[in-house]
Amino acid sequence: MTQTIFEAKGLSKQYGESFALQDVYMTIGVGDIYGFVGENGAGKTTLMKIIGGLVHPTHGEISLFEKKDTKAVHEARRKVGFLIERPALYPNLNAKQNLTFYCRAFGIKDKSRIAEVLQAVSLADAGSKLTSEYSLGMKQRLGLAIALLNDPKFLVLDEPINGLDPSGIVEVRKILEKLSKEQGVTILISSHILSELQLLATQYGFIHKGRLIKEASAEELLHTAETKICIRTADPAATLQILKSELQLETITISEAGEIQIPKESTNLEELMSFFLQRGIHIEGINLSAPNLENYYMDLIAGGNE
Numbered sequence: 001m002t003q004t005i006f007e008a009k010g011l012s013k014q015y016g017e018s019f020a021l022q023d024v025y026m027t028i029g030v031g032d033i034y035g036f037v038g039e040n041g042a043g044k045t046t047l048m049k050i051i052g053g054l055v056h057p058t059h060g061e062i063s064l065f066e067k068k069d070t071k072a073v074h075e076a077r078r079k080v081g082f083l084i085e086r087p088a089l090y091p092n093l094n095a096k097q098n099l100t101f102y103c104r105a106f107g108i109k110d111k112s113r114i115a116e117v118l119q120a121v122s123l124a125d126a127g128s129k130l131t132s133e134y135s136l137g138m139k140q141r142l143g144l145a146i147a148l149l150n151d152p153k154f155l156v157l158d159e160p161i162n163g164l165d166p167s168g169i170v171e172v173r174k175i176l177e178k179l180s181k182e183q184g185v186t187i188l189i190s191s192h193i194l195s196e197l198q199l200l201a202t203q204y205g206f207i208h209k210g211r212l213i214k215e216a217s218a219e220e221l222l223h224t225a226e227t228k229i230c231i232r233t234a235d236p237a238a239t240l241q242i243l244k245s246e247l248q249l250e251t252i253t254i255s256e257a258g259e260i261q262i263p264k265e266s267t268n269l270e271e272l273m274s275f276f277l278q279r280g281i282h283i284e285g286i287n288l289s290a291p292n293l294e295n296y297y298m299d300l301i302a303g304g305n306e
């Protein structure tokens with residue numbers, strides 16, 4: 001029985017002098033929801049395009065459904081659904097007509113799939129609507145429907161929730177959870193919205209400057225990530241400098257949300273509060289954050305940059 005859906009061994013992609021991917025080893029197991037995390041330009045899309053056969057690696061090898069040779073990998077791609085970057089939709093056609101176009105392009109003869117995939121992405125009632133009239137969330141869901149046309153066992157999704165509003169994000173999450181739970185679809189998904197990714201992923205791969213610096217399970221991540229003291233001030237950068245220089249707090253960062261974060265173990269909350277009082281630094285809010293993906297990632301990157 002197949003255990004591994006995708007594997008990369010020593011995978012590199014070079015553009016001129018620079019590496020989009022460098023010596024990447026990565027394993028995606030059957031049933032995983034693999035959260036692919038990295039900053040802009042880290043190499044996520046390049047790896048996904050290699051899976052799709054859109055980009056050819058400079059070095060290394062991949063296996064797909066445990067198939068390694070070029071022809072077998074090409075065949076195995078029939079069992080993969082892709083949503084890479086924005087879906088290409090014809091605005092003057094409705095959703096069903098767009099799906100009919102993709103059925104032809106993919107060589108899918110069974111047109112009953114169109115109603116099924118529209119149902120799967122909760123667009124059954126909007127199948128006759130022109131896609132030019134679709135919201136961004138609907139377009140992304142239709143992109144997902146296209147990726148589902150071939151009844152894939154493996155879905156490769158490049159930032160599928162990027163730019164969606166909160167209800168659109170929840171909608172996509174529910175669709176993916178259902179595909180995973182009910183059909184056992186394996187999913188590779190990249191996203192910059194780490195709080196959302198954390199609600200879905202069972203495994204993670206962290207990529208930094210083209211190198212896969214860490215793979216971890218969701219349990220391992222929550223076990224390893226630290227509890228942080230999170231502080232909101234009017235001027236986080238200035239407060240950070242004061243804390244660094246006067247309390248010698250080294251492992252102190254500012255989160256994406258602009259909060260100062262200090263590992264709970266490295267200081268004492270009461271001492272910290274009295275320090276702020278003595279110095280007359282106004283604190284807008286202070287709380288403890290549970291271990292989470294963002295903390296883990298920020299610590300990992302900080303370590304990698306040293």
Ligand SMILES: Nc1ncnc2c1ncn2[C@@H]1O[C@H](COP(=O)(O)OP(=O)(O)OP(=O)(O)O)[C@@H](O)[C@H]1O
Pocket residue numbers: 015019020038039040041042043044045046047
């Ligand atoms: N066709 C290309 N020619 C030259 N350089 C490229 C090409 N495609 C990608 N790159 C470079 O490879 C690196 C990795 O890009 P990639 O798109 O894979 O990153 P990413 O992690 O998907 O980023 P983002 O989160 O912004 O989508 C970047 O430095 C990018 O500029």
